[in-house]
Amino acid sequence: MSPELIVGIVLGAATTLYLLFGGADFGAGIWEINTAFQSNEKERKLLYHAIGPVWEANHIWLIFVLVVLFAAFPLAFQALCSAFIIPAFLVLVGIVFRGAGYVFRAYSIDSGRQQQFWRTLFAGASAAAPFFLGAIAGTLASGDSKINAAGVYEGNYLTDWITPMALFTAFFTVGLCCYLAAVFLTREAEHSGEVELTLVWRQRALATGIWMGVLAAVGLVFVSLEAPELAHGFATRAWPLVALSAICGTGSLLLLLWRKYTPAAACTMLAAANIIWGWGIAQYPVIAPPFLTLADSKAPDSVLWAMIGAVAAGAVILGPSLALLFYLFKLTPSDSADY
Amino acid sequence: MHGARHLTVGHLMMLLADSANLLPARLQMAFTLGFHIIFACIGMGLPILIVLAEWLSLRNGDPVWRTLAKRWSKGFAVLFAVGAVSGTVLSFELGLLWPEFMGKFGPVVGLPFTLEGFAFFTEGIFVGIYLYGWNRLAPFHHWLCGLPIALAGTMSAWFVVTTNSFMNCPQGFQLDADGKLLDVQPWTAMLNPATGAQTTHMIVAAYMVTGFLVASFYAWEILRGRNGLYQRRALTLGVLLGGFFALVQGPVGHWAGHVVAVTQPIKLAAMEGQWETETYAPLRIGGIPDPETKTTPYAIEIPGMLSVLAYDNPAAEVQGLNAFPEDLHPPTPIVHVAFQIMVGIGTLLIFIGLWSGYLLKWGKSAWHERRWWLLTLLASGPLTVLAMEAGWTVTEVGRQPWIVQGFLRTKDAVTQAPGVWFIFAVTMSIYLVLTVGCISVLRILAKQPMPEDADVA
Numbered sequence: 001m002s003p004e005l006i007v008g009i010v011l012g013a014a015t016t017l018y019l020l021f022g023g024a025d026f027g028a029g030i031w032e033i034n035t036a037f038q039s040n041e042k043e044r045k046l047l048y049h050a051i052g053p054v055w056e057a058n059h060i061w062l063i064f065v066l067v068v069l070f071a072a073f074p075l076a077f078q079a080l081c082s083a084f085i086i087p088a089f090l091v092l093v094g095i096v097f098r099g100a101g102y103v104f105r106a107y108s109i110d111s112g113r114q115q116q117f118w119r120t121l122f123a124g125a126s127a128a129a130p131f132f133l134g135a136i137a138g139t140l141a142s143g144d145s146k147i148n149a150a151g152v153y154e155g156n157y158l159t160d161w162i163t164p165m166a167l168f169t170a171f172f173t174v175g176l177c178c179y180l181a182a183v184f185l186t187r188e189a190e191h192s193g194e195v196e197l198t199l200v201w202r203q204r205a206l207a208t209g210i211w212m213g214v215l216a217a218v219g220l221v222f223v224s225l226e227a228p229e230l231a232h233g234f235a236t237r238a239w240p241l242v243a244l245s246a247i248c249g250t251g252s253l254l255l256l257l258w259r260k261y262t263p264a265a266a267c268t269m270l271a272a273a274n275i276i277w278g279w280g281i282a283q284y285p286v287i288a289p290p291f292l293t294l295a296d297s298k299a300p301d302s303v304l305w306a307m308i309g310a311v312a313a314g315a316v317i318l319g320p321s322l323a324l325l326f327y328l329f330k331l332t333p334s335d336s337a338d339y
Numbered sequence: 340m341h342g343a344r345h346l347t348v349g350h351l352m353m354l355l356a357d358s359a360n361l362l363p364a365r366l367q368m369a370f371t372l373g374f375h376i377i378f379a380c381i382g383m384g385l386p387i388l389i390v391l392a393e394w395l396s397l398r399n400g401d402p403v404w405r406t407l408a409k410r411w412s413k414g415f416a417v418l419f420a421v422g423a424v425s426g427t428v429l430s431f432e433l434g435l436l437w438p439e440f441m442g443k444f445g446p447v448v449g450l451p452f453t454l455e456g457f458a459f460f461t462e463g464i465f466v467g468i469y470l471y472g473w474n475r476l477a478p479f480h481h482w483l484c485g486l487p488i489a490l491a492g493t494m495s496a497w498f499v500v501t502t503n504s505f506m507n508c509p510q511g512f513q514l515d516a517d518g519k520l521l522d523v524q525p526w527t528a529m530l531n532p533a534t535g536a537q538t539t540h541m542i543v544a545a546y547m548v549t550g551f552l553v554a555s556f557y558a559w560e561i562l563r564g565r566n567g568l569y570q571r572r573a574l575t576l577g578v579l580l581g582g583f584f585a586l587v588q589g590p591v592g593h594w595a596g597h598v599v600a601v602t603q604p605i606k607l608a609a610m611e612g613q614w615e616t617e618t619y620a621p622l623r624i625g626g627i628p629d630p631e632t633k634t635t636p637y638a639i640e641i642p643g644m645l646s647v648l649a650y651d652n653p654a655a656e657v658q659g660l661n662a663f664p665e666d667l668h669p670p671t672p673i674v675h676v677a678f679q680i681m682v683g684i685g686t687l688l689i690f691i692g693l694w695s696g697y698l699l700k701w702g703k704s705a706w707h708e709r710r711w712w713l714l715t716l717l718a719s720g721p722l723t724v725l726a727m728e729a730g731w732t733v734t735e736v737g738r739q740p741w742i743v744q745g746f747l748r749t750k751d752a753v754t755q756a757p758g759v760w761f762i763f764a765v766t767m768s769i770y771l772v773l774t775v776g777c778i779s780v781l782r783i784l785a786k787q788p789m790p791e792d793a794d795v796a
Contacts, residue, residue, distance in 0.1 A: 070449065074449075096428060307450060
């Protein structure tokens, strides 16, 4: 296997984990907009309790993706940075205020309006970050990024990233984050023995899930109209993954109906993960569509092999640490606030 | 004095003429790095204090130590999060503001960044476990989970600073005729001659910043009459950390200076305001270099001392700025003055450390009678931060006009995208919100009542 393919797979895996876990944290923040109107303290507690211990770790997948991208595929990174300077900056603003808003809210205990302000900021920023990340993904997927085969950006910085496909994927990503969060929160509510809350979240998850199913179907039509290259990749190579994603998505809805929340969460994760892998395989070996490939934009092989070594060594520490974190906070039932 | 100001204006004009984006991009980078580095320092040092306090509480079951560890860990959660998001800004900014730099040298510095990613990851994971695990883990296991935070924080600093040392002392690659990278050896690039001294200098500085900031905060509390066991112990831990590493920083700083002399003679010349190449070069204390007359007036000169400091030999020849073409000179007044500030404060901190050690060990007076000492400590925190920022000014401004010494000029690395001033303005307002939020939340945390069992009288 060529080193650029190995690093490409690592990138894909990290992106997937960011979508699943970081995305769910964003989703929880977006739900906060909703719960703000209802001001149910118990509900809010579940939500913050769910993301509190893990959001820092989940957030780091994005940094990992960025670092690996610029180290292993510098040309692609340079081109993407030039093409998406505006949406990337907006993502950044969202990420900064989501993280800061979260801790400021969590620790500005009993301060009334101030806490309310941070909560609002947290919720708004949680929606902004996946929205603009989704927009970047959409413009890339549609092949309209205006990055040429030499990795030079030839478009208008200000407006060219706003395409119909970008708008669609932006909303789709936000919806996906909401769905992931709703399913995870249903499971966590059941885990902490909150019968009433479990039903509330189950209902939210079902409603969001049905909408996401409709959006996904529309999305496939959208791809075939707006992104013919990607549609071709889907039809010829990536169709098993697209099919698997559809099956898992439907399965997650049924499992929610049957109140099997842990399998439902697993199915939701598979459905979301297969979108990333379906996209990746459909456009392989291109990294920055329409032209720039992994091989064209890669760093020298000596660098790639050193990175693969570093990733392998790092995984030995990271794997058990992550396992401990998730074992402690996601697999062991809890009853009270820990902080 | 007039000459110096004239140069600064002239220099700004030059920057503007070079590229419209260069000035806002550099200002933004300087500002965001300068902001992040304070939080990064606390992120390295505070876990050590927390782990120490928790260990003391485990050893003798003293609830005050436990309260200290618990309350510090909440403050740490806020500071760590601000450090994490401001660090994320930097990782985006490298690409957004300096695409040529990342496109060209990204592969060479990718290895330390990847390793840093893992260190930061480990830190983030154990921060989650530590903060939320007080009731979920056995006390000893909880304490153990604090150790990786302290270790990983220091490791990430080490990896990130190797990237900066590479920019100062690039090696481990070849460029072909078109300027494309050939034969990259990432480990050689990471372990360059500047790495050891620069990383050590920074890590020691981070511990000093944390220690003196903690001492500073509790000195303020005690001065305001909150003279409890809790505050006194907190101050003691802080001043011990800061004071000890202030002593360590003496020889480490000397080492760092020697490495600069060998690897970046022009930076050393700018730091010292040394224009002529000479043997028995003097050490200048104070003074303002004047690029017009190529002299450094108003300085106290100690003959031969610079030669000794740089090469351990008074007869050693030190290269002056005049030995280099003028377009390679960094803005000398800024570099020299920043260097004076760093060294001046560093020396002061050594004395503060010794004084504190003496008072804590042999002092007979009651704490509230040590007013001058407390006032000095109150100033020590902000001063340490100032010294650290001045140090980064020396290393960054002293490398100009290069972004990668000898290979890539800063003006050639900057983005061509429009609107960099606008992005700078937005960034400034975001950081203003972050600063205000962070301070107000820390104030709320500090005002939380002490638990019953912690004797605060």
